[in-house]
Amino acid sequence: MEAWARWCCRHRVVVLVLWLGALVGLGAAGGSAGTAYSNVFSLPGTDSTRAHDLLTEAFPERGGDTDTVVWRTGAGSSVRDASVRDRIEPALEKIAALDGVGDVTSPYAPGRAAAAQVSADGRIAYAQVTFVRQAADIPQGLIEKVVDTARAAERDGLQVELGGQAIVRAQQPPAGLAETVGIAAAAVVLFVAFGSLFATLLPIVTAVFAVGTGMLATMLLSHVTDVPEVAPLLGSLIGLGVGIDYALFIVTRHRRGILRGLEPGESVARALDTAGRAVLFAGGTVCVALAGMLVMDMRFLDGVVIAASLTVVLSVLAAITLLPALLGFLGTRVLSRRQRRRLAESGPEPEEAGGPAARWSGFVERRPRAVAVLAVAVMAALAIPLLSLRLGATDQGNHQESTTTRQAYDLLAEGFGPGFNGPLQVVVDKPGPADTEGLVERIRDTEGVAHVAAAPPSATTDTTGTTVIEVVPTTSPQSQETDRLIDRLRGDVLPEAGADAHVGGVTAVFKDFAAVTSDRLPYFVGAIVALGFLLLLVAFRSLLVPVVAALMNLVAAAASFGVLVAVFQWGWGMDILGLGKEGPIAAFLPVIMLSLLFGLSMDYQVFLVSRMHEEWVHTGDNARAVRVGLAETGRVINCAALIMICVFAAFVLSGDLEGAMAGIGLAAAVALDAFILRTALVPAVMHLLGRANWWLPACLERRLPHLAVEPKEAEPPAPEELEVLVAAALGTPRPPIPPGSAGGCTAPPEACGAVNPYEAAHAYETGDAPRDTAGERAKALPAYDAHDAYDLYDAHDAYDLYDAHDTYDLYGTHEAYVTHEVRFTYEPATPYGPCASGPDADSGAEGPEGSGPRTPVVHGFIVTPDGAPIHSVSLTLLSKGGRQLDRVSSLADGSYVLEAPAPGVYLLAATAPGYASKARHIMLGDGPLTYDLELVEAVGGGVGAVT
Numbered sequence: 001m002e003a004w005a006r007w008c009c010r011h012r013v014v015v016l017v018l019w020l021g022a023l024v025g026l027g028a029a030g031g032s033a034g035t036a037y038s039n040v041f042s043l044p045g046t047d048s049t050r051a052h053d054l055l056t057e058a059f060p061e062r063g064g065d066t067d068t069v070v071w072r073t074g075a076g077s078s079v080r081d082a083s084v085r086d087r088i089e090p091a092l093e094k095i096a097a098l099d100g101v102g103d104v105t106s107p108y109a110p111g112r113a114a115a116a117q118v119s120a121d122g123r124i125a126y127a128q129v130t131f132v133r134q135a136a137d138i139p140q141g142l143i144e145k146v147v148d149t150a151r152a153a154e155r156d157g158l159q160v161e162l163g164g165q166a167i168v169r170a171q172q173p174p175a176g177l178a179e180t181v182g183i184a185a186a187a188v189v190l191f192v193a194f195g196s197l198f199a200t201l202l203p204i205v206t207a208v209f210a211v212g213t214g215m216l217a218t219m220l221l222s223h224v225t226d227v228p229e230v231a232p233l234l235g236s237l238i239g240l241g242v243g244i245d246y247a248l249f250i251v252t253r254h255r256r257g258i259l260r261g262l263e264p265g266e267s268v269a270r271a272l273d274t275a276g277r278a279v280l281f282a283g284g285t286v287c288v289a290l291a292g293m294l295v296m297d298m299r300f301l302d303g304v305v306i307a308a309s310l311t312v313v314l315s316v317l318a319a320i321t322l323l324p325a326l327l328g329f330l331g332t333r334v335l336s337r338r339q340r341r342r343l344a345e346s347g348p349e350p351e352e353a354g355g356p357a358a359r360w361s362g363f364v365e366r367r368p369r370a371v372a373v374l375a376v377a378v379m380a381a382l383a384i385p386l387l388s389l390r391l392g393a394t395d396q397g398n399h400q401e402s403t404t405t406r407q408a409y410d411l412l413a414e415g416f417g418p419g420f421n422g423p424l425q426v427v428v429d430k431p432g433p434a435d436t437e438g439l440v441e442r443i444r445d446t447e448g449v450a451h452v453a454a455a456p457p458s459a460t461t462d463t464t465g466t467t468v469i470e471v472v473p474t475t476s477p478q479s480q481e482t483d484r485l486i487d488r489l490r491g492d493v494l495p496e497a498g499a500d501a502h503v504g505g506v507t508a509v510f511k512d513f514a515a516v517t518s519d520r521l522p523y524f525v526g527a528i529v530a531l532g533f534l535l536l537l538v539a540f541r542s543l544l545v546p547v548v549a550a551l552m553n554l555v556a557a558a559a560s561f562g563v564l565v566a567v568f569q570w571g572w573g574m575d576i577l578g579l580g581k582e583g584p585i586a587a588f589l590p591v592i593m594l595s596l597l598f599g600l601s602m603d604y605q606v607f608l609v610s611r612m613h614e615e616w617v618h619t620g621d622n623a624r625a626v627r628v629g630l631a632e633t634g635r636v637i638n639c640a641a642l643i644m645i646c647v648f649a650a651f652v653l654s655g656d657l658e659g660a661m662a663g664i665g666l667a668a669a670v671a672l673d674a675f676i677l678r679t680a681l682v683p684a685v686m687h688l689l690g691r692a693n694w695w696l697p698a699c700l701e702r703r704l705p706h707l708a709v710e711p712k713e714a715e716p717p718a719p720e721e722l723e724v725l726v727a728a729a730l731g732t733p734r735p736p737i738p739p740g741s742a743g744g745c746t747a748p749p750e751a752c753g754a755v756n757p758y759e760a761a762h763a764y765e766t767g768d769a770p771r772d773t774a775g776e777r778a779k780a781l782p783a784y785d786a787h788d789a790y791d792l793y794d795a796h797d798a799y800d801l802y803d804a805h806d807t808y809d810l811y812g813t814h815e816a817y818v819t820h821e822v823r824f825t826y827e828p829a830t831p832y833g834p835c836a837s838g839p840d841a842d843s844g845a846e847g848p849e850g851s852g853p854r855t856p857v858v859h860g861f862i863v864t865p866d867g868a869p870i871h872s873v874s875l876t877l878l879s880k881g882g883r884q885l886d887r888v889s890s891l892a893d894g895s896y897v898l899e900a901p902a903p904g905v906y907l908l909a910a911t912a913p914g915y916a917s918k919a920r921h922i923m924l925g926d927g928p929l930t931y932d933l934e935l936v937e938a939v940g941g942g943v944g945a946v947t
Contacts, residue, residue, distance in 0.1 A: 001320075009265055009328035019209055019322050026216035036222045037229040043298065047490055049286070051427040051504025058427075058466035065135040067164025069095075069150045070126045070408045072415070079107070079121040084158060091153040092127055098149075099240040100142045101288045103130045114626040124415030135165035143170040147404070163396055163408030170761030171403055178651045178659070179236055183208070184242055185646030193254070193639045195336035200328055202251050202334070202691035203643075208241030209335035210318040210538055214311030221310075227303035233651075234304055235657055238596055239311035240647045242286060242603065245281045245640040248321040250638045251605060254327055255334055261348030264331045268324050273616070275607075276320050280607045281707075283316035285535055286599030292528035293595050296520050304592065312599075319829035361683070365623060368684040375681035379672065384564040391517060392478055392584030393510030394657045397421065400580045413476070417450050422477025426469040429500040436467050439497050443471055446493055448485040450474040467878065469501075477507040478583050478819055486511055514587040521590060526596045529553065538707045540613050542694050548685055549605045552677045553598050560597060560669030562588070568661055577652060579660055585656045593662060600644065604678045609631050613694075618879050619901030620804070622691050626934075630683045739822050747937040856924040859897040860932040862890045862910060869894025873912040900924050914938060 008015050043049050071088060073079055079088075089108055098105040107117035107125040118125045128145060131138050143166050154160045183204060190200040215232050253275040257267030287309045293301045332340055364371050397413070399406035412420050428439065444452045451472040471489070475481040486508055494501045531549045536546035564585060566572045571582030608647055610628030616622065648670065651663030686693050696704075862873045873890040877898040885906070890896045900906055903925050911917040915935040922931060 001276050002269040004320065005269040005276070006265065008324035009268055012328040012779065015321055015325035017354060019213075019318070021104075023209060023212055023216070026213055027221070030216040030219040031224060033761065035219050036227075036747075037231070038222070038226045038303075043509070043512055043516055043741045046516065046838065047502050047505045048512045051425060051502035051508070054427045054429055054466055054502065055425065055504065057158065057470065059468075064384065065138065065164065066130045066135065067146075067162065067166050067167050068128055068408060068412070069124050069160065069162055070124065070411045071153070071158060071160045072124045072411055075123075079118060079125040079603075080122060083623055087158065088127075088160075091149050094149050095129055095146050098142060098145055100132055101129060101140065101146070102132045104128070119415030124411055126412060127413075129164075131166060135169055138166050138169075140511075151404075159411075161404045161408035161411060163405045163412070166395065167408075168399075168405055171405065171839050172656065178209075178653045178663075179240060181653055182240060182650035184649035185239075185650060185857055186643040188641045189639060189646060190244075190248070190650075194251075195338070196334065196886050198330050198439045199251055199255065199334050199336075202211065202323065203244045203247035204331075205326065206247040206318045206323050207240055207315065209322055210315040211236050211239040213310060214307070214314045215316075217310055218307040221306060222475055225303065225306065226299060227307060228300045229657070231303045231307035233656070234592060234596075235307035235311040237648065237651060237659075237662065238286075238599075239315055240282070240306050241600070241644045241666075242312055243315035243318065244643050245603065246283070246315055247323050248640050248643065249275045249279060249636060250323055251327070251334065252639075255339075258332060258335060259339065259343060260350065264334075265328070270328045272320060272324055278606050278610045279316060279319050281610075282534075282603040283312055283540060283771050285532060285602035286312050288531045288535065289528045289602065290595050291597035292524055292531065292598075293591055295524045295527045296517070296591055298516070298591075301591065302587075308596075347667070354678075355635070357634040358631040360633065360688065361680070364630065364683050365682065365687055367625050368687040371680050372684040372688065374443040375676050375684070378676060379532070379555050379559045379681075382672065383555075383562040385562040388569070389561060389565050390480075390569065391514035391587040391590070392737075393506070393513075394583055394586055394661075395421065395506075396476055397476065397478070398581045398583045398657055400578060406580070415476065417472060418476040418479070419473030419482065421451055422482065423626040424471040424473065424489070424508055425505040426471055426494070426501055427487065427502050427504055428467045428469065429502075430466065435497075435499055436469070438496075439499050439501065439798035440469060442497050443469065443489070444492050446485070446488060448474050448481055448488070448878075455546060457488065461781070482507060485509050510587055514584075517587050524591060524604060525554075525557075526779075532598060534603055536602075536609075537700075537706055538607060538695075539606070541701065542613075543700070543789055544611075544689055545609055548682060548689075549602070549609075552605070552673075552682060553601045555681075556596055556601055556669055556673045556677055557597055559672050560665055561585075561825050563668040564589075564593075564661065564665040567664060568875065577664075579831075580657065586661055589658065589661055589665070593665050593669070595672075596662075598664055600670060601673050601677075603650065603684070604637055604641075604674055607637060608678050608682065616694055618883060619885070620904075622693055623687065624901045626683050626686045626693075630679070634679055637678055642672050644670040654696045677682035685753070761911045787887075844861075856900045856903050856928070857897055858900070858906075858908060858922060858924060858929045858931050861894040862896060862928055862933050862935060863894055865934055865936055869910060870915065873910050873915070873935070876908040876909045878909065910935065912918060 044359045067091070071084075073081070073084055077084070079085075085108060087105070092104050092106050097102060105114070105117070107114050107127060115578060131142075147162055147167065147170055150160050168285055187200055187204055190203060191197070194200055212334070216236055217384070218227060218232055221227060237818055250271050254267050254271035257270050258264060262270060290309050292303050293305050326494075327334060327851065332343075335343070396405040396409045399409070401407075404446065426439070428436065440452050440454050443449055446490070449471055451470075453470050455468045455470065473479075473482045473485050475485075489503050494503070504587060528849045532553070533546040533550050533567070536549055537543070540546070562903060567574060567577075568579070569582055569585060572596055574580065574582060606630060612625045615628045617626035619625065637665055645667045648667040650661045752830045858877070862870045863874070869892070871892045871894060873894075873896070875888055875890065875896050875898060877883055877886040877900060878884055885900060886898045888896055905921060905923050907919060908922050908931065909917065909919040910933050912935060914937060918933060918935060918939045920933070922929060
């Protein structure tokens with residue numbers, strides 16, 4: 001990934017031109033080709049699908065959308081009054097004359113059918129307007145003309161309203177409003193987090209490119225495959241969220257690298273090699289979760305999977321190509337002015353994370369049980385409403401009361417009964433006249449039926465045609481009594497009549513869809529949980545990490561659906577949010593929401609645990625790994641969650657109730673997942689599990705493929721690289737080596753001799769060897785010998801590390817000290833001082849007399865060649881790859897203590913004003929290591945290095 005990032009930085013103009021060309025090219029192609037979205041809603045094997053197929057085959061001419069104009073007169077008047085007819089009839093004639101309107105059925109026409117369009121009390125009537133096209137294909141201008149013409153007939157005492165799918169489209173807010181509001185809110189969050197305009201714009205620009213190309217590509221794909229109309233909405237919903245988040249993670253890692261002393265180009269490479277790998281893996285997990293929808297075997301979901309997965313793939317591609325190119329253009333301007341000024345004045349920031357995130361991480365480490373219990377209690381309370389979840393369909397009766405579609409719905413329910421808005425269609429294949437009449441009578445006598453009417457058969461002969469019997473229930477389409485009526489018709493009435501009949505209609509379709517969803521949902525959830533488990537198992541080579549992730553995903557899903565039920569089914573807060581009337585949860589929502597939720601939850605899990613795993617690989621200390629991982633990723637995960645919440649919640653403004661459900665549900669899910677699960681429950685559980693987090697059976701270890709989310713651990717740096725490494729870690733410049741010196745010899749190597757210019761003498765160095773530019777004796781680099789250069793701990797050492805009467809402070813504060821012999825009191829490593837204690841006891845060996853776990857430490861004195869102590873020397877302990885692990889200053893007597901997370905090889909670096917810096921490789925065992933350092937006054941500077 002580093003090579004890829006450097007290529008994108010070097011060829012940033014080419015990368016930017018390619019993306020601009022793709023966006024413009026797809027836009028031109030999409031503009032000329034248009035869209036061909038199809039509302040394919042097929043449920044193979046269901047009764048409603050069979051009824052729909054028979055109806056389509058028998059009545060192919062029924063292709064246009066049918067909407068309704070409803071009017072009501074005041075008390076004491078009738079719709080048949082001349083004053084009312086004089087206003088309504090001319091309006092209906094004007095509507096019928098509009099280009100694109102096929103037919104208008106008026107209640108003022110002669111015949112029994114027209115008379116049935118007037119309510120029993122004579123105050124409410126309706127006319128049906130049939131367009132020549134489906135609602136999605138009707139021009140917006142035509143719909144507006146129909147609405148304006150009908151509403152113009154209103155006067156005092158005469159209310160006119162309109163309903164239907166085409167009318168719903170006309171009253172929706174402008175396209176792109178939800179996306180614009182979401183992006184604006186995300187920009188505010190980013191600016192508050194970064195404090196830099198350029199850093200704020202980077203994730204947004206990257207996401208806009210990804211979502212733009214994804215939506216345009218989906219438009220073109222709609223011509224070659226079935227893509228439902230809702231697919232672009234869901235694609236933009238998930239694309240904006242993950243696109244901004246993925247860029248945010250990389251930009252945050254890049255900014256941190258610059259603040260810690262890396263050059264911008266190197267920082268981009270490091271960011272892409274760490275956060276970029278996590279983005280690749282996270283994007284893959286989202287696509288896997290989306291692909292889980294294919295398990296449902298519902299054709300219309302295939303297009304949703306294509307649109308959403310394509311947008312996610314393009315978001316990942318933009319994050320690892322376009323973003324590095326843009327970062328190459330900006331350089332250090334990705335930092336705020338204050339950060340750039342502080343970097344220039346004070347030098348690089350320390351490696352250890354600080355601030356509220358670090359303090360919270362330390363609190364979780366100290367109180368894991370309390371945090372876990374509280375988090376579980378909150379999630380369990382929020383999941384309680386899930387027990388009353390009822391899947392169904394939303395209709396215009398759920399719209400806001402101020403909309404004309406809701407008013408028309410209520411007027412029809414008032415005048416013709418609540419079931420009038422959702423009639424059932426009993427489709428009978430090839431019945432005889434007697435069969436049809438007998439079936440109509442049976443249905444009329446069925447409990448829950450308000451009205452029954454048979455339409456003329458489709459063919460010229462009664463024995464070969466298909467007959468449609470319209471059944472109006474006594475209850476509303478969303479009522480459970482209506483569902484029971486459908487079951488009675490299918491289970492009792494139709495089989496007893498012996499007719500080849502099927503129950504269809506919108507209400508029956510959504511009932512079947514809810515039943516199919518409920519039956520297949522366990523397989524769907526099992527599939528995406530199993531796939532996510534396998535991916536995490538391979539990535540982190542741990543058994544418990546994926547188990548914890550799967551459980552957390554299920555907990556997040558339960559709590560988020562509990563919130564959804566409380567808001568949309570129970571009606572809590574719907575008036576405040578302006579969401580209309582409560583009702584059942586849309587039947588298709590669990591499938592889509594669970595896919596997105598599992599994908600996004602895996603994103604946060606990957607970003608959090610990958611940083612923990614990276615620290616675990618470096619140190620082998622679970623407590624430190626969890627603490628550092630949460631401290632360094634907690635803030636960015638919370639920031640990313642806020643962005644997601646803004647983007648999802650903005651879809652309340654989409655004008656689509658299902659879109660509002662998805663937005664509120666996903667916003668709640670992200671908030672609960674990020675702020676409670678990933679920030680509290682997951683780290684608390686991992687602290688309680690200890691080293692078991694990273695356990696993997698040997699049989700699996702041998703058989704599992706290797707998939708590295710983190711970059712490969714760096715090899716120990718060569719001696720000639722130590723000066724640059726230490727200078728970068730300590731924030732000091734590398735001094736030049738004067739020509740003619742041991743380090744700057746211009747003669748051939750054989751003439752200069754095998755001299756290391758950055759090597760210094762130590763206890764084992766004797767003789768009159770030449771001195772380097774720092775004035776120290778220099779000699780050839782010795783071979784590694786664990787019993788030579790490494791002064792391992794000896795129980796009989798002069799330094800008593802376990803004396804309880806010590807007056808020395810382990811953590812470098814200026815306490816009292818003794819001048820001749822320093823006695824140390826050893827305590828286990830803790831996150832924020834010797835008084836803190838963590839739950840994990842896996843980072844060291846046991847001390848004497850059962851004193852508890854011990855952390856490897858290195859201690860000693862910093863002295864001059866004459867033995868005089870040197871105070872205020874900055875000592876840094878680094879990992880083999882250069883990661884800062886601990887940093888202290890020597891006390892007035894020259895003493896110091898540094899702690900390591902686990903036994904191993906480390907780099908010890910010392911620097912002080914006026915003295916030559918020095919770096920040493922040391923090996924720490926389970927116990928302490930005594931290591932004295934001798935510094936000489938600087939002569940031109942330099943870093944001593946010995947391996």
